Amino acid sequence: MQETLRIAVQKSGRLYEGSMKLLKECGVEVSNGNNQLRVQAANFPLEVYFLRDDDIPEYVQDAVADIGFVGENVLVESGKQTDIVEKLGFGKCRLSIAVPKNGNIADIQSLNGKRIATSYPGILRSFLQQNQISASIHEISGSVEIAPRIGLADAICDLVSSGSTLFTNELKEIETILYSEAVMISHQQLSSGKRLILESLLFRIRSVKKAKNNKYVLLNAPNEKLKDIFALLPGIKSPTVLPLAASGWSSVHSVISEDDFWSRIESLKAAGAEGILIIPIEKMIA
Numbered sequence: 001m002q003e004t005l006r007i008a009v010q011k012s013g014r015l016y017e018g019s020m021k022l023l024k025e026c027g028v029e030v031s032n033g034n035n036q037l038r039v040q041a042a043n044f045p046l047e048v049y050f051l052r053d054d055d056i057p058e059y060v061q062d063a064v065a066d067i068g069f070v071g072e073n074v075l076v077e078s079g080k081q082t083d084i085v086e087k088l089g090f091g092k093c094r095l096s097i098a099v100p101k102n103g104n105i106a107d108i109q110s111l112n113g114k115r116i117a118t119s120y121p122g123i124l125r126s127f128l129q130q131n132q133i134s135a136s137i138h139e140i141s142g143s144v145e146i147a148p149r150i151g152l153a154d155a156i157c158d159l160v161s162s163g164s165t166l167f168t169n170e171l172k173e174i175e176t177i178l179y180s181e182a183v184m185i186s187h188q189q190l191s192s193g194k195r196l197i198l199e200s201l202l203f204r205i206r207s208v209k210k211a212k213n214n215k216y217v218l219l220n221a222p223n224e225k226l227k228d229i230f231a232l233l234p235g236i237k238s239p240t241v242l243p244l245a246a247s248g249w250s251s252v253h254s255v256i257s258e259d260d261f262w263s264r265i266e267s268l269k270a271a272g273a274e275g276i277l278i279i280p281i282e283k284m285i286a
């Protein structure tokens with residue numbers, strides 16, 4: 001009988017949608033219609049456990065689940081022993097120290113003797129130690145951003161993504177402690193059967209991630225400009241070139257990465273490319 005890999009994902013919250021979307025893009029069908037704790041994927045040897053994100057590192061460490069999708073921030077804070085297998089590209093945020101906008105704390109040294117509210121006491125404590133700052137840590141589990149206003153703390157250490165929560169609460173960031181995104185973690189000793197399933201899932205995840213980072217480009221160019229245009233197109237191996245019906249013109253197909261996308265498109269136009277079409281890629285198999 002084939003083994004099943006057990007994966008822990010967040011039951012609801014900021015990582016739920018990204019986690020389910022990634023599994024779907026990997027062709028793994030999971031229906032959680034009845035709000036169940038455990039669901040067997042229809043077409044892949046995967047069993048999905050829906051849990052609170054804080055519990056995921058421990059479940060994976062203790063082999064209650066084999067792998068999990070969780071924020072790096074939660075993993076680091078938990079101190080649990082698991083392997084980080086892959087960064088997943090969603091759930092991006094940072095753990096920062098913020099202070100009242102109009103107060104008198106301008107840098108981390110001014111935190112000496114102050115009170116800092118956070119849900120991340122472990123990470124904050126080691127940051128303060130490393131920087132030889134002595135401040136008291138007030139652990140609270142939610143709505144950390146209101147702590148300064150109600151007089152509970154002088155500063156906060158909390159997750160930030162757009163910064164709008166800080167802005168609304170008249171706080172400003174003075175230091176980032178940790179950059180985080182969702183990661184896939186794994187129990188440190190998987191059976192060989194489970195490892196094979198993990199490799200197969202990982203292969204799909206990497207193909208999906210690679211596709212997201214790349215776009216398919218089609219463009220037309222006069223033949224005498226092709227050399228300059230090829231120099232701007234890395235492609236997977238080399239661009240595909242097809243003659244157009246209009247003589248002296250060709251159609252060029254290639255793949256370009258998302259990173260320097262706009263500057264590359266501008267360079268292509270400047271080099272004589274016309275009728276540029278950009279098409280999303282669904283999967284990219286290395």
Ligand code: ATP
Pocket residue numbers: 010011012013014015051052053054070071072073074091092093159160161162180181182
């Ligand atoms: P749970 O009920 O599972 O304990 P939670 O309330 O602790 O959920 P969420 O607010 O859903 O957690 O956040 C889950 C994860 O999403 C965070 O740990 C973090 O990795 C990521 N994240 C991304 N952006 C943000 C943000 N702006 N604020 C908070 N978390 C963020």
Ligand code: ZN
Pocket residue numbers: 052053054
């Ligand atoms: Zn949580």
